[in-house]
Amino acid sequence: MTADAARLITTVDEISPDWVGEVLGRAVSQVEVTTVGTGQIGAVYRVRAPELARPVLVKLPTADVASRALLAGAYRSEVRFYAQIADTVSIRVPKVHLAQMHDDDVAFTLVMEDLDPCAQGDQIAGCTLAQALDAAENLAGLHAPRWCDETLLEIDGLTRNGPDDAALLAEFFTPAVDMFIDGLGDLLSPQTVALLPDVAKVIEHWELARRERFSLVHGDYRLDNLMFPPDGRPGVYAVDWQTLTVALPARDLAFFTGTSLPVEDRRAWDRQIVERYHAALLDQGVADHPLEECWEDYRFAMLQGPLVAVLGCAYGTRTERGDRMFAAMVNRAVAAIADLGTLDLLD
Structure with a gap:
C-alpha cells in the first residue's frame, strides 16, 4: 500500500x-x-x-x-x-x-x-424483515467467495487469532464487563447483569473454537454500518471496514441479528434470516456446509455481540447516544445467547 x-x-x-x-x-x-x-x-x-x-x-x-x-x-x-x-x-x-x-x-x-439517497440504518430502532434479509444475503457475498481460502493469510495484516491473542482478549474483556455493568447498570436488563460474567468466563475458549471454517469477517456488521436504498428496495451497502479479520463467518451474521434486531423481532425472524444467508452461500459455491451446521455456527457465534459492544463501550469515548446504543446491543445479544443456548455449546 x-x-x-x-x-x-x-x-x-x-x-x-x-x-x-x-x-x-x-x-x-x-x-x-x-x-x-x-x-x-x-x-x-x-x-x-x-x-x-x-x-x-x-x-x-x-x-x-x-x-x-x-x-x-x-x-x-x-x-x-x-x-x-x-x-x-x-x-x-x-x-x-x-x-x-x-x-x-x-x-x-x-x-x-456518495451513496445518497441511501439511508444509514438505526442501531437502536432496528429494521424491517425485508432489510434484515437483504443484509444477510449481502453478507454472504463477503464470506462465500473466500470461504476457507488459505491465501487470505498471505495478505499482509490479515491473521487468525491464536492462543496468545485469545488469552489477551480475555484479559481485557473480563474487567471491561465490570466497567460496562458499573457504567451502564441502569440501562441493562437483569438478565444482562447476571449473564455477562458467565460470557467472560468462556470467551477465551470461544475465541479458539470452531476453527475449521473461516473467511473474511467484517467484525462490526450492524445497522449503523449499513446503507439502505430508499422506499424499502433491496440493495444494501456495507461500509466501515476498519475491523476486518479472518474468523468463523457466522460471527458477522450473529452480530447483526443479535445486536441490531429488537428481541421479539429476532426471535420471530432469525431462523428465516439464517436460511436466506445459507441459501446465498450455496448459490455462491460454498459446499459441505449443511443448513443445520450453519444454524449451530450461528448459535455459537452469538458471543460476538457482547464481546464487541462491551469492549467498544468500556474503552471508547462515552456519549449519551452511545450508552443507549451499547446497552441495547448487549441486552439484545444476551437475550439471544439465552434463547439459543449458546453457552451450552461451550461445555
Missing part, C-alpha cells in the same frame, strides 16, 4: 480542483467541500463540482494528530479492504476511486462514491 505522494492527502485544505481532477481523471474547475459526520475516527467530506454528476466522499485521518497512531490499525484495515480485497468478493460496497496509505500507517486517503 505504498502511496502515490501526488494523490495521498491528509487535510481538507488539500482537496483542490486539481487534486479531485487527478483522482477522478477529468478536469474539475472548482469544488464545494462540506463536512459529513462528527470525525471521531476519521474525517469525512462531501465534495461537489460542476463537472461531477454526483458528489464523492473523501475520507481522511482524524484531525487530532495525537489520536492517529492509536487508529493506525483501523485505517490500514479499511484501506487494505478497498485496495486489495473488495474486488475479490461480491458484497455490495461503495465504489472506491482511490484507496492509498503511507507506509507509516497513519496517512491515508479514501475517495468513494
Whole structure:
C-alpha cells in the first residue's frame, strides 16, 4: 500500500480542483467541500463540482494528530479492504476511486462514491424483515467467495487469532464487563447483569473454537454500518471496514441479528434470516456446509455481540447516544445467547 505522494492527502485544505481532477481523471474547475459526520475516527467530506454528476466522499485521518497512531490499525484495515480485497468478493460496497496509505500507517486517503439517497440504518430502532434479509444475503457475498481460502493469510495484516491473542482478549474483556455493568447498570436488563460474567468466563475458549471454517469477517456488521436504498428496495451497502479479520463467518451474521434486531423481532425472524444467508452461500459455491451446521455456527457465534459492544463501550469515548446504543446491543445479544443456548455449546 505504498502511496502515490501526488494523490495521498491528509487535510481538507488539500482537496483542490486539481487534486479531485487527478483522482477522478477529468478536469474539475472548482469544488464545494462540506463536512459529513462528527470525525471521531476519521474525517469525512462531501465534495461537489460542476463537472461531477454526483458528489464523492473523501475520507481522511482524524484531525487530532495525537489520536492517529492509536487508529493506525483501523485505517490500514479499511484501506487494505478497498485496495486489495473488495474486488475479490461480491458484497455490495461503495465504489472506491482511490484507496492509498503511507507506509507509516497513519496517512491515508479514501475517495468513494456518495451513496445518497441511501439511508444509514438505526442501531437502536432496528429494521424491517425485508432489510434484515437483504443484509444477510449481502453478507454472504463477503464470506462465500473466500470461504476457507488459505491465501487470505498471505495478505499482509490479515491473521487468525491464536492462543496468545485469545488469552489477551480475555484479559481485557473480563474487567471491561465490570466497567460496562458499573457504567451502564441502569440501562441493562437483569438478565444482562447476571449473564455477562458467565460470557467472560468462556470467551477465551470461544475465541479458539470452531476453527475449521473461516473467511473474511467484517467484525462490526450492524445497522449503523449499513446503507439502505430508499422506499424499502433491496440493495444494501456495507461500509466501515476498519475491523476486518479472518474468523468463523457466522460471527458477522450473529452480530447483526443479535445486536441490531429488537428481541421479539429476532426471535420471530432469525431462523428465516439464517436460511436466506445459507441459501446465498450455496448459490455462491460454498459446499459441505449443511443448513443445520450453519444454524449451530450461528448459535455459537452469538458471543460476538457482547464481546464487541462491551469492549467498544468500556474503552471508547462515552456519549449519551452511545450508552443507549451499547446497552441495547448487549441486552439484545444476551437475550439471544439465552434463547439459543449458546453457552451450552461451550461445555
